[in-house]
Amino acid sequence: MDKQQIMNTAESVLMHTYGRFPMVLDHGEGLYLYETDGTKYLDFAAGIAVFALGYSNDNYKAALKDQVDKLLHTSNYYYNVPATVAAQRVCKASGMDRVFFTNSGAEAVEGAIKVARKLYYNKHGHADSTIIAMNHSFHGRTLGAVAVTGKAAYREPFEPLIGGVLFAEYNNLESVKALIDDRTAAIIMETVQGEGGIYPADKDFLQGVRKLCDDNDILLILDEIQCGMGRTGTMFAYEQYGVLPDVVTMAKALGCGVPVGAFAARGEAAEALVPGDHGSTYGGNPFACRAVETVFDEFERLAVVDNVKKVSVYLWDTLEAIRGEFSVITDHRGIGLMQGLEFSIPVGDIVKATMVEGCILIAAGSNVIRFIPPLVVTEAHVDEMAEKLRRAIRKVVG
Numbered sequence: 001m002d003k004q005q006i007m008n009t010a011e012s013v014l015m016h017t018y019g020r021f022p023m024v025l026d027h028g029e030g031l032y033l034y035e036t037d038g039t040k041y042l043d044f045a046a047g048i049a050v051f052a053l054g055y056s057n058d059n060y061k062a063a064l065k066d067q068v069d070k071l072l073h074t075s076n077y078y079y080n081v082p083a084t085v086a087a088q089r090v091c092k093a094s095g096m097d098r099v100f101f102t103n104s105g106a107e108a109v110e111g112a113i114k115v116a117r118k119l120y121y122n123k124h125g126h127a128d129s130t131i132i133a134m135n136h137s138f139h140g141r142t143l144g145a146v147a148v149t150g151k152a153a154y155r156e157p158f159e160p161l162i163g164g165v166l167f168a169e170y171n172n173l174e175s176v177k178a179l180i181d182d183r184t185a186a187i188i189m190e191t192v193q194g195e196g197g198i199y200p201a202d203k204d205f206l207q208g209v210r211k212l213c214d215d216n217d218i219l220l221i222l223d224e225i226q227c228g229m230g231r232t233g234t235m236f237a238y239e240q241y242g243v244l245p246d247v248v249t250m251a252k253a254l255g256c257g258v259p260v261g262a263f264a265a266r267g268e269a270a271e272a273l274v275p276g277d278h279g280s281t282y283g284g285n286p287f288a289c290r291a292v293e294t295v296f297d298e299f300e301r302l303a304v305v306d307n308v309k310k311v312s313v314y315l316w317d318t319l320e321a322i323r324g325e326f327s328v329i330t331d332h333r334g335i336g337l338m339q340g341l342e343f344s345i346p347v348g349d350i351v352k353a354t355m356v357e358g359c360i361l362i363a364a365g366s367n368v369i370r371f372i373p374p375l376v377v378t379e380a381h382v383d384e385m386a387e388k389l390r391r392a393i394r395k396v397v398g
């Protein structure tokens with residue numbers, strides 16, 4: 001099949017849930033992706049913040065091949081070494097006591113919600129608790145995750161969703177406070193809003209929410225599915241706020257391509273779920289957990305977080321320079337290697353034009369271009385991206 005045939009066939013058999021770019025990807029190497037016809041792209045999207053290690057990392061590939069030869073799956077009725085080691089690594093890195101591995105980010109959010117509801121039930125002797133979520137948040141596409149997602153268009157066609165979800169304004173502590181009552185089980189938020197347009201939490205806000213939770217016996221769930229795993233310059237973004245959540249969700253870069261997520265909890269939240277309360281056939285299988293274990297090993301070996309600290313400053317300065325050159329760019333925000341440029345016009349055409357120049361970027365909402373490269377990106381890659389982006393913006397805005 002040639003490229004056009006592949007795209008036509010895909011469109012005829014895959015559900016039309018995505019507007020795909022006309023690109024048939026075949027393999028990757030470092031920061032570069034290649035199409036079946038050999039066309040090369042610098043990748044500043046990392047499969048949506050997934051491929052932290054870049055493509056084709058040798059140790060990662062070797063570990064997974066070794067695990068394929070040994071054992072892919074056991075179910076959770078038995079112990080296995082990769083899940084045990086991966087759980088230790090996640091707990092140590094996150095400051096949590098226990099972890100449950102899932103197959104996706106949305107499932108991690110589902111699990112976190114169940115922890116909050118179960119703990120409330122244990123303490124109060126009745127269910128019917130509520131959860132406070134944030135406007136413009138994104139937590140995934142399953143019915144529970146979409147119920148706490150702060151974008152009406154994602155929720156409304158699928159109602160009724162899980163009930164008892166109230167929405168506050170992100171970075172507005174008073175709006176959170178106003179929703180708290182004796183039925184509040186948890187507050188869920190991203191430490192840095194990703195899909196909503198790259199909005200980091202204000203320090204005062206996150207610390208204020210932590211205090212509200214402490215004062216009112218409410219769980220703080222931080223969704224670090226996108227901003228966790230080193231992306232912001234610390235393993236988890238909350239480290240930079242001096243705040244520890246009660247439950248944290250992670251996925252995306254956790255497996256660097258192997259589908260795996262997790263929710264981890266500490267203290268009484270870590271003990272809320274007991275046998276019979278939750279499960280997953282695949283969740284945390286030896287293959288997925290070998291990926292997690294190897295990702296942590298490679299993060300250490302390659303000093304990935306130090307690289308983020310260094311290159312993110314260079315990316316910041318580069319994007320600031322670009323912002324100064326084009327009046328259509330109205331804002332620049334973000335932390336670490338999770339930055340966004342906001343435009344006064346929809347960014348779809350600029351993203352497409354950048355792709356034609358040979359660089360993959362993605363939008364966050366209609367007006368923001370998101371920069372979430374693999375975490376092993378170098379300053380030379382940033383320069384290459386910047387040159388392609390400048391050319392693309394000039395083409396679109398003239």
Ligand SMILES: *Cc1c(COP(=O)(O)O)cnc(C)c1O
Pocket residue numbers: 104105106107109138139140141190194195223224225226227251252261
């Ligand atoms: C991507 C994302 C999710 C959903 O993860 P999936 O693996 O797509 O289910 C949830 N929360 C945040 C913050 C995300 O960025």
